[in-house]
Amino acid sequence: LEHSTDDKRPDLCLILEGKRVWIECCLPTGGDPSKPNSVIETVPDGEFHDVDHDKSVLRCTQALSEKKQQHLQWIAKGVCNRNDSFLIALNGLNLKLGIFNTSLPRILRALYAIGDMYAVLDCKDPEYKQSGYHYKPTIAKSEKTSISTTFFLETENSHISGVLFSTDWIMRSSSSPQYCYVENINAANRTGTLFAEFCQTYEYQENQIRLQ
Numbered sequence: 001l002e003h004s005t006d007d008k009r010p011d012l013c014l015i016l017e018g019k020r021v022w023i024e025c026c027l028p029t030g031g032d033p034s035k036p037n038s039v040i041e042t043v044p045d046g047e048f049h050d051v052d053h054d055k056s057v058l059r060c061t062q063a064l065s066e067k068k069q070q071h072l073q074w075i076a077k078g079v080c081n082r083n084d085s086f087l088i089a090l091n092g093l094n095l096k097l098g099i100f101n102t103s104l105p106r107i108l109r110a111l112y113a114i115g116d117m118y119a120v121l122d123c124k125d126p127e128y129k130q131s132g133y134h135y136k137p138t139i140a141k142s143e144k145t146s147i148s149t150t151f152f153l154e155t156e157n158s159h160i161s162g163v164l165f166s167t168d169w170i171m172r173s174s175s176s177p178q179y180c181y182v183e184n185i186n187a188a189n190r191t192g193t194l195f196a197e198f199c200q201t202y203e204y205q206e207n208q209i210r211l212q
Contacts, residue, residue: 009079010071010086020084021191023164024070027091028063037141039095053106054139056095060110061139061147063090068157075159085161085189092167104133104209105180105202107165111152112182112204113137152184152204161187164195 012023030039039055067088074080090107097106108114115136122128138146151157162183179199183191193212195201201212 009074011089016194020081021161021194022071022074022080022084022086023089024067024086025089025091026063026067027093028059028095030094031059053097053109056092056097056106057109057149058139058141058147059095060090060092060097060107061149061151064088064110064151064163068160071159082159083189085187085191086159087162087164087191088160089164089166092165097165097167105165105182105200107163107180108182108202108209109136110149111163111184112209113149113153114209152182152186155186157184158186158188160184161189161191164199 010022010024014021115134120130168178181195181201185204
């Protein structure tokens, strides 16, 4: 494990079987509270409030885009090799994007266009039920601008191997998982089950998200 002391290369570098795995970390903020797309704290007033995931996802897409461009610059300067795996470690603590045992991690909304969950029931057949997630490839940032949420479905991002997502500062006892890894289906350098021992690992197969 090598730790970077400056911004001239990614934050961490793992050496596994002679191969480098670069990790660049980021902690997106909620943005300027005066702006309409900022993520702000909900006032605990005892009332029910709508949860707008789109604003949080927009902050993630911005962070992913910035780290993508930064990685391309490192490749151009010879800091990183195109044959090296490159991961983005994103902490969603400021964005209210949780990881739960009963549903897909919300970071997938920015990576594989995962929308809201739905359920189908049949009033004539109590045993019949189906569920899934809507496909949501864009989010409206304004009346004239939409932002893509298909980061890992775009082949131009194949130099990104995956995203390591967390929702806390450190590992602590919790009934819900706090770390997950999402692999890029189009990655030139796949990582497989590298992180499966300590966090949920998701992959995309046959238009479905699967937990490894």
